[in-house]
Amino acid sequence: MNPSNEDLDKIIEARLGRFDSPPPQSMVESKERTLQLLQSRATGMPQPETVSKLRLPHNGRRWLLVAAATLVLLASIPLLRSLVSPTDVFATVETTKGSVYGLKGGVPRELTIGEKVEPGTPIRTDRGATLKLSDGARNQMEAQSEVSIEAAQDGVRIRLNDGSVRVTPSTQPERNLYVQNNAVVVPVTGAVFQSATPASSEAREPVAPKRLEFEVISVRPSNMDQRTRPACRGVEGVFSASGPTGSMVAMNVAETIPKGRCVATSVSLANIISMAYDLPFSWRITNNADWRQFTNEAYQIEAKAENAATVTREELRQMLQSMLADRFKLKVHKEQKEVQGYALVVAKSGLTLKEATGAEEYLEPSSQMSPSRSLHGKFRMSTLAQLMTDYIGGGAEVADLTGLSGLYEVHLVLNRVGAAGGERTAQGPEPGTNLGVFDPPFFKAIEQQLGLRIESRKIPVDVVVIDHVERPTEN
Amino acid sequence: MSTVKASTVIVEAADQEFEAIFHEHHDMAYRTAYGVTGSAADAEDIVQTIFLRLLDRGLLPDLKRNPGGYIYRAAVNESLNLVRARKRLVLVSDSERIAAEPAIEPELATEEVHKHLYEAVAKLSKSSANILILRYVHKYSDAEIAKLLGTSRGTVAVGLYRARARLRKWMRASLGGRI
Numbered sequence: 052m053n054p055s056n057e058d059l060d061k062i063i064e065a066r067l068g069r070f071d072s073p074p075p076q077s078m079v080e081s082k083e084r085t086l087q088l089l090q091s092r093a094t095g096m097p098q099p100e101t102v103s104k105l106r107l108p109h110n111g112r113r114w115l116l117v118a119a120a121t122l123v124l125l126a127s128i129p130l131l132r133s134l135v136s137p138t139d140v141f142a143t144v145e146t147t148k149g150s151v152y153g154l155k156g157g158v159p160r161e162l163t164i165g166e167k168v169e170p171g172t173p174i175r176t177d178r179g180a181t182l183k184l185s186d187g188a189r190n191q192m193e194a195q196s197e198v199s200i201e202a203a204q205d206g207v208r209i210r211l212n213d214g215s216v217r218v219t220p221s222t223q224p225e226r227n228l229y230v231q232n233n234a235v236v237v238p239v240t241g242a243v244f245q246s247a248t249p250a251s252s253e254a255r256e257p258v259a260p261k262r263l264e265f266e267v268i269s270v271r272p273s274n275m276d277q278r279t280r281p282a283c284r285g286v287e288g289v290f291s292a293s294g295p296t297g298s299m300v301a302m303n304v305a306e307t308i309p310k311g312r313c314v315a316t317s318v319s320l321a322n323i324i325s326m327a328y329d330l331p332f333s334w335r336i337t338n339n340a341d342w343r344q345f346t347n348e349a350y351q352i353e354a355k356a357e358n359a360a361t362v363t364r365e366e367l368r369q370m371l372q373s374m375l376a377d378r379f380k381l382k383v384h385k386e387q388k389e390v391q392g393y394a395l396v397v398a399k400s401g402l403t404l405k406e407a408t409g410a411e412e413y414l415e416p417s418s419q420m421s422p423s424r425s426l427h428g429k430f431r432m433s434t435l436a437q438l439m440t441d442y443i444g445g446g447a448e449v450a451d452l453t454g455l456s457g458l459y460e461v462h463l464v465l466n467r468v469g470a471a472g473g474e475r476t477a478q479g480p481e482p483g484t485n486l487g488v489f490d491p492p493f494f495k496a497i498e499q500q501l502g503l504r505i506e507s508r509k510i511p512v513d514v515v516v517i518d519h520v521e522r523p524t525e526n
Numbered sequence: 527m528s529t530v531k532a533s534t535v536i537v538e539a540a541d542q543e544f545e546a547i548f549h550e551h552h553d554m555a556y557r558t559a560y561g562v563t564g565s566a567a568d569a570e571d572i573v574q575t576i577f578l579r580l581l582d583r584g585l586l587p588d589l590k591r592n593p594g595g596y597i598y599r600a601a602v603n604e605s606l607n608l609v610r611a612r613k614r615l616v617l618v619s620d621s622e623r624i625a626a627e628p629a630i631e632p633e634l635a636t637e638e639v640h641k642h643l644y645e646a647v648a649k650l651s652k653s654s655a656n657i658l659i660l661r662y663v664h665k666y667s668d669a670e671i672a673k674l675l676g677t678s679r680g681t682v683a684v685g686l687y688r689a690r691a692r693l694r695k696w697m698r699a700s701l702g703g704r705i
Contacts, residue, residue, distance in 0.1 A: 059694045063643065073560040073569060081570040082552050088574055089548070089581060284567065309567050360574075 084310065088360040140170040140202045142182040142190065149178030151192075171365035173199045173212060173261065184209075187221035188228055201363050202287060203229055212261060231361070263369040265313075266357035270378050270523045273317040273349040281315035281326050281352065283371075284308040285364035291326065311359025313367060317349040320379065320520070327371035328383070328515050331440060331448065338517040350523065382519040392448040392510040395436045395503055397455070403502035404459040411458065426463040435461060439505060442493065450510040453503065463500050465489045547593045548577060554594065554664070555601040561663030562605035562647065572604040595674050602656050609648040646696040654689040657682055 144151055144162050152159040153166075154173040168174055174182065175197040182190040184200060184207060192198060196214025200207065206227030209218060220228050282291045289308050308314050315323070324336055356362040356370060375381040407429040426438065436451035443449065466489055489496060498504050555576060559569035576597060580589065589596045647655055656675060660666040666674070668682045675682070 056694060059697055060690065063690065063693050063697060073557060073566060077566045078553060078556050078560075081556060081566065081573070084570065085552065085574050085577060086548070089577055307565070307567065310570065 084360050140200055140207050141185050142168045142174070142200045144168070145181045145183045145189070147176075147178075147180040148194075149176065149180075151176050151180040168200065170201050171199055171363065173197055176214070184221075184228075186226065186228075189219045191217040191219070193217075201365070203227070262373055263366050264373045264377075265354040265370045268354045268374055268378065269352065269526050270374075271351045271526065273351040275317035275349065279316045279318060281313060281318045281323055282308050283313035283326070283364070283367045284310050285362055285367050286310075286360075287364050290364055309359070311356040311362045311367075313352065313354045313371060315350065315352045318352060319349055320345045323350070323352070323371065323375065324381070324383075324515065324517075327368055327375055328385075329368060330513075330515060331437065335512060335514050336517065337514055345520070345522075348522075378523040380519060380521040381517070383515050383517055386514050386516055387511055388514050389509045389511055390448070392450060392508070392512070393439070393443065393505045394452040394508050394510060395432065395439060395449050395505055396452050398498045398502050398504040400498070401502055402455070402459075403500070404461060407458045407460040409458070425465065426461060429458055429460050431456070431458055435459075435503075439497075443505075448510065448512060449505060450512075452510075461501065463496065465493065465496055466491070544580070547580075547589070547597070551594055551597045552577075555597050558598060558601040558659060558663060559605045561659060562602065562644070563608055564644065568605075568608055572601060572608065575604055576600045592674075592676060595676060598660070598674065599652070599656060602659055603652060606648045606650075606652075606655055609644050642697060642700045643693070646693050646700070649696060650689055650692060654685055654692070657685040658689045658693075661686060 144164050144166050147164060151162045152175045153162050153168055154160075154175065159175065162168065162174070168182070174180075174192070176192045176194060178194045179196075180192050182192065182198075182200070184190060186207065188207075190198065190200075190209055193215045196216060197212040198216060199210045199212065201210055202208070206229060208229045208231050209216065211230060211232045216230065218228070218230055280291045282289055284290075313326075321336055324330070330336065354370065354374060356367065362370075409429060411430050411434055412428055430438070432453045432455045433451045436449045439449040440447070491499065494505050552573060555573045556569050559572040560566060563569060563572070579600075586596075647658060650658065657671055660671045660674065668679045668686075671682045672679045
């Protein structure tokens, strides 16, 4: 039946009339968070009484003035540049006056000159050191200082946890650079910037790892039959327990996650652990303790970070780890193990991909309605390997062994000729079984179109071994 | 640092004006973004983007002349861009979605009508969308819309008529006989 104009008008009027109004409370909370963000961007804006809990510490105002001056002098900074992939962000130790430590899982390890430090890793000095950032900027750390290098929404952030730093931006910066202490975030451009956290007269331990925790946590048993995936929203966006670099979540789920929160309606313990420890598959969790009792149980979780507007994905993962330790009494250790999987390598015929610039992104949609599957985007090989892991399915992991660190433009079109099934070959699962059967076959298409090869072989992976776990304590 | 003192006065004067604009227009921008995107998280992102941009660019003459209209237009544009981008964002990596074959619904779901409507609104010209959202999200009268957008009531009435006609056409094309 074809509707008349009148029928259509009624439907449109009715639907337009139902354009939603936001819940008042969510609007108030959002306003508060936005205000906090604006303040943290160092506007010098007076703080209203209604957000007194967001007031800066005593010396915060001085910080705002310094930041405001920076803003006025450098008002032409493009604030919203392209998103930065966390894989672009790292620091290397350039010089040291004494010892410099990296804290991994709260355990200090002495770093050597030239060593690359991953984003989110706290770096601590005893007498001072200079770090070179991935874009050429230099971060001179004074004695007894602690920083971590992080991906910000539109650049790179040096988070100053303690002490003071002098930052010299790159002469040709590729993105924005910020310094953040416990009061403000300040953009750094064009000049040496000096920053310090509030001085403390107390003597400090040489290395004092900081434990990140959520401000509010609710964990309850869930009676829902259907399991859902947990999802968190950090400054980089929404991420979950699987997907490329854990960043992609179904849109209908992603929309519901406010900034700085982790939410799950009915999630298994294995899924929470996978997310907290960034494991793409739950088989990466092994157990010494008897935790089989948890396999049929699910939990409803809602957790909120205090610094909701600025918290990063890595920080949220650490908060989830703290939550598991506190509420589930979870104790784990990590081991490395060799498993049967796939390696993504450059084909003998040579790579056919062109190098790209900018950030990782999908360039075109892939239609789920079409018998063909396609992938168009700019990816690093590590992300492509994770996409291949999803494509192949069956729990087999694809490790990036290409040795390529650049960003590449990928155009892959797969001609699907059969439904997702599960034939097995001598190599392992039928390639592409998660998506269907293809002509030419999945592996062949990768080689022909991308100049890459997926080989079946043993690959090293990290596994998390559970030493102890209990049912969660009451809220 | 002498620059701190010299610039403080300028910054604080601008701050007061910026703060006033923020408090006066935040809710309207948020409601607009929420109305178009249907998502609290997106609405917050959009509002933050708008005000951060203002912070970055300073108080432009256009903004000072009519802050409500300026921020409202920015909220509509950002929201429509987001809705348009959603159509481009396909989660090819999400195995849960990939694994699921598309189901053919015997009857058109409410959500689907709503989704098509959002997409149809996103296809409207900026001026048409501005008028439509003020009417249906903010429940403004023609006169109020005209005042906010700095135009005449006649232009608003014609704009609304045309916007509805376009929506009819696109809804008919996308939903056909399924409604």
